[in-house]
Amino acid sequence: MDSAVLLDLLGNENRRRILRLLSHKPCYVTEISEYLGVSPKAVIDHLRKLEDAGLIESHTDDRRRKYFHIARDVRLEVNVSRHGFGTKSAYPANPSLDIQGRCPHMHIDLELRSAGDNGDNEDNGESGGDNDRDGDATTGDGDRGGDDSRGDLAQLAAEFDELQDLENELSLAQRWVHGRMSELLDRVNDRLGVDADSRFYAKLLAAVTSTDGSHRAVVEEVDADPQAVEDGLQRLADADLLARESGRWRLAG
Template structure:
């Protein structure tokens, strides 16, 4: 599902409270209604929206009581900075995904979970929780450094420039893109936009063109 739609959906406090409750255990409508302090009709409306989004599903027990539970794992990230706003949703990767060589800048020492022995599973859970905390800290560090770099780039370009886009163009040149078309492909932008950015960077003395190729100065 589109991350912007999810953000709108989860902007409602009662839907967030429903998900917190269902993360602990499956519940039926009356339980949720008592927990939230709202009418069963309102709960059903919230559950319907969560079901339509694929976040919640239901099953019926032997007494024909309908229980609702969270249907999938989902991570929703929101990034807000002076240089951009973005949302991103991601579902868990397949357990068969081989992470060796996939992360150039992070070393992952994650435990396997193939063994069903309780002590092994408990140890794996503890190590994965630690890894999750470390990755969260690393992500905060990266966001801070990105903002610091863009702040310094703004000092070179001026406050009217799109520092994030110019940084992407600079990074493309620094990593080997030489023509405007190559830079546009690396930065995933139109050649016209990239041409304007390169000219701005050249005016500031940050890049130069020699024999038809762009290079850092």
């Protein structure tokens, strides 16, 4: 989903309130109108825009009443800093994603707490006649079914608790990275001057250290205009941060 479109949609308070309401339950137009305190006509206009963007969809019940609900999960990230502005939107990753393989800098330990041992429900006592055995078996199966259900619920609750903690920790980690990144880019600015595009120059420095230092390799790494890369590398050299030897760039010193 286009981040700019999403930002424009969410810029309206009533549309944000509609999404907040629909995140709790599906609603029809009259419900939403009463919740917002605006006319049904205005609600329909907001719903149409949200539906056109793919954020919500609708279904009709047996009484031909049209209900609206969130279509699918989407995440929007906005980064505003002294060193740049950026937005990014994405749908949730597949739960089967190899998170450790794709995110080598992260070490996630998401072991679920045990739902508990339900024990052995077999009756080890003396058995009576056939009717007694049938009755015991029926009762035992019922008990096991209840225990299994409680075990499943306990496991779901434990997993939710773990994921909620992880969500909070990842949010804190993002804030930490943002702070460290700003500090690093401030240091780049100190070396190059306040008018410098510090993020671009930081990318150039990283590209020089992670490639063979050739102009072509650096251009491919930062995915930028070749002339802009050449000018940027030269400016870093003028600031005594880079040096060129045999046509390849390296860190100075």
